[in-house]
Amino acid sequence: MNKLNLSLLAAASVLAVGGVYGVSQEMHQTDFPSQSRSTKVGKAVPSKTNSDKELEVILKDPALSQAWGLNMTDAQKAWRVSKGSKDIRVAVIDTGVDVNHPDLTNNLWVNPGETGLDKNGKDKASNGVDDDGNGFVDDVHGWNFVNNTNDLKDTHGHGTHIAGIIGAEGGNGVGISGVAPKVSLMILKYYDPSSRSSDNLSNTVKAIEYAVKMNAHIINYSGGGLSPSPAEKQAIEMAMKKGILVVAAAGNERSNSDVKKYYPADYGLSNIVSVTAIDKEREVLPSSNWGVSTVHIAAPGNNILSTLPNGEYGMMTGTSQATAFVSGVAALIMANNSEMRKADRIIKYLTQTGDTDTNLIGKTMYMRRLNTYKALALQDMDLNLAGSKVDNTQNLSFTIGAQDIGGKKPASISSFGKQLRALVHTSDVAKRN
Numbered sequence: 001m002n003k004l005n006l007s008l009l010a011a012a013s014v015l016a017v018g019g020v021y022g023v024s025q026e027m028h029q030t031d032f033p034s035q036s037r038s039t040k041v042g043k044a045v046p047s048k049t050n051s052d053k054e055l056e057v058i059l060k061d062p063a064l065s066q067a068w069g070l071n072m073t074d075a076q077k078a079w080r081v082s083k084g085s086k087d088i089r090v091a092v093i094d095t096g097v098d099v100n101h102p103d104l105t106n107n108l109w110v111n112p113g114e115t116g117l118d119k120n121g122k123d124k125a126s127n128g129v130d131d132d133g134n135g136f137v138d139d140v141h142g143w144n145f146v147n148n149t150n151d152l153k154d155t156h157g158h159g160t161h162i163a164g165i166i167g168a169e170g171g172n173g174v175g176i177s178g179v180a181p182k183v184s185l186m187i188l189k190y191y192d193p194s195s196r197s198s199d200n201l202s203n204t205v206k207a208i209e210y211a212v213k214m215n216a217h218i219i220n221y222s223g224g225g226l227s228p229s230p231a232e233k234q235a236i237e238m239a240m241k242k243g244i245l246v247v248a249a250a251g252n253e254r255s256n257s258d259v260k261k262y263y264p265a266d267y268g269l270s271n272i273v274s275v276t277a278i279d280k281e282r283e284v285l286p287s288s289n290w291g292v293s294t295v296h297i298a299a300p301g302n303n304i305l306s307t308l309p310n311g312e313y314g315m316m317t318g319t320s321q322a323t324a325f326v327s328g329v330a331a332l333i334m335a336n337n338s339e340m341r342k343a344d345r346i347i348k349y350l351t352q353t354g355d356t357d358t359n360l361i362g363k364t365m366y367m368r369r370l371n372t373y374k375a376l377a378l379q380d381m382d383l384n385l386a387g388s389k390v391d392n393t394q395n396l397s398f399t400i401g402a403q404d405i406g407g408k409k410p411a412s413i414s415s416f417g418k419q420l421r422a423l424v425h426t427s428d429v430a431k432r433n
């Protein structure tokens with residue numbers, strides 16, 4: 001029997017009362033049983049949502065100016081290059097989602113095999129038949145592995161929050177935008193605080209297997225635990241064989257992951273990118289794990305505004321939130337360039353194109369924080385160099401340091417793109433040989 005994280009219950013019960021809540025910066029420490037996966041969040045506290053004067057934006061979602069993480073990562077500029085695509089499927093393995101949230105409902109993945117009419121004229125989505133024969137009945141937007149149904153209801157809030165960071169609908173005049181304003185969110189529920197008896201590790205494994213079977217491009221996993229699981233590792237290896245990217249939270253253990261490993265982030269597989277969280281001042285959060293040989297990149301994770309159940313919005317904090325940022329950027333890149341739909345390749349782009357930051361010395365592998373725009377613009381530049389016609393990178397306006405590409409300072413952004421291309425493709429070839 002797994003012990004439950006009491007802070008999760010606290011968050012869930014406050015949310016149930018209604019209103020808009022955030023999660024305090026102070027993370028609650030709980031001990032995990034071995035062989036368990038959970039999602040840690042702090043205590044819920046009320047937070048204001050009234051928008052300040054709106055910034056000049058590409059997408060005019062009213063609460064967007066409060067989303068500091070999008071600004072730090074240059075998301076607005078990135079959206080000039082790409083706003084994402086429904087073709088990109090991101091599996092959100094979490095606590096479910098508010099499927100009726102006005103900022104999420106249009107960006108939910110729709111299983112093509114469970115839509116339309118069956119031979120009796122009934123809606124495949126609700127006919128009680130496994131129309132696509134994948135082993136799941138009426139799995140239109142994903143699956144609930146806790147109760148083994150297609151009911152994705154989020155009684156916790158975490159999954160709805162994560163889904164919104166990745167892919168709240170942009171430009172619809174409501175709330176916020178996800179990092180990827182357009183995307184398909186495949187909702188895989190592995191955990192429910194009210195279901196004490198369910199095995200969240202085995203649910204995680206089943207959810208990963210589902211994502212692999214249904215051809216997700218990206219798996220977002222913000223949970224984790226301190227003990228490795230052969231079954232979980234095997235499932236992620238299956239994902240690796242298909243080139244599926246697994247974006248995993250570094251964890252909120254306040255510890256060095258090089259010493260005290262956290263799973264699945266630290267299996268060391270080439271398709272896993274491990275993400276730690278920073279605040280507005282670009283400091284790694286005290287609660288977040290770090291590690292120069294285990295943690296790949298840092299992204300915003302403190303007081304992040306996103307969607308919550310019952311159509312609401314609020315803030316949460318942790319490496320979960322940072323993880324969702326990286327998944328969103330990966331979705332944008334994949335939408336923009338089909339050659340980038342391979343995990344190891346996209347991990348190189350994400351890590352090599354981040355902003356170098358001395359705050360990250362001793363904290364992450366490449367001392368970089370996520371920059372959405374750079375990641376997109378540079379792989380777009382890559383297309384240019386490969387001869388394809390791309391005309392939306394004329395206004396490249398960031399600077400490149402020598403450290404951005406292994407010590408040798410490039411003469412121009414174009415040559416940076418060329419060197420990055422060489423780096424990515426050379427190591428691809430090396431890997432195949």
Ligand SMILES: [Ca+2]
Binds near residue numbers: 132133
């Ligand atoms: Ca089915």
Ligand SMILES: [Ca+2]
Binds near residue numbers: 123139
């Ligand atoms: Ca059906």
Ligand SMILES: [Ca+2]
Binds near residue numbers: 061168172175176177
């Ligand atoms: Ca919106």
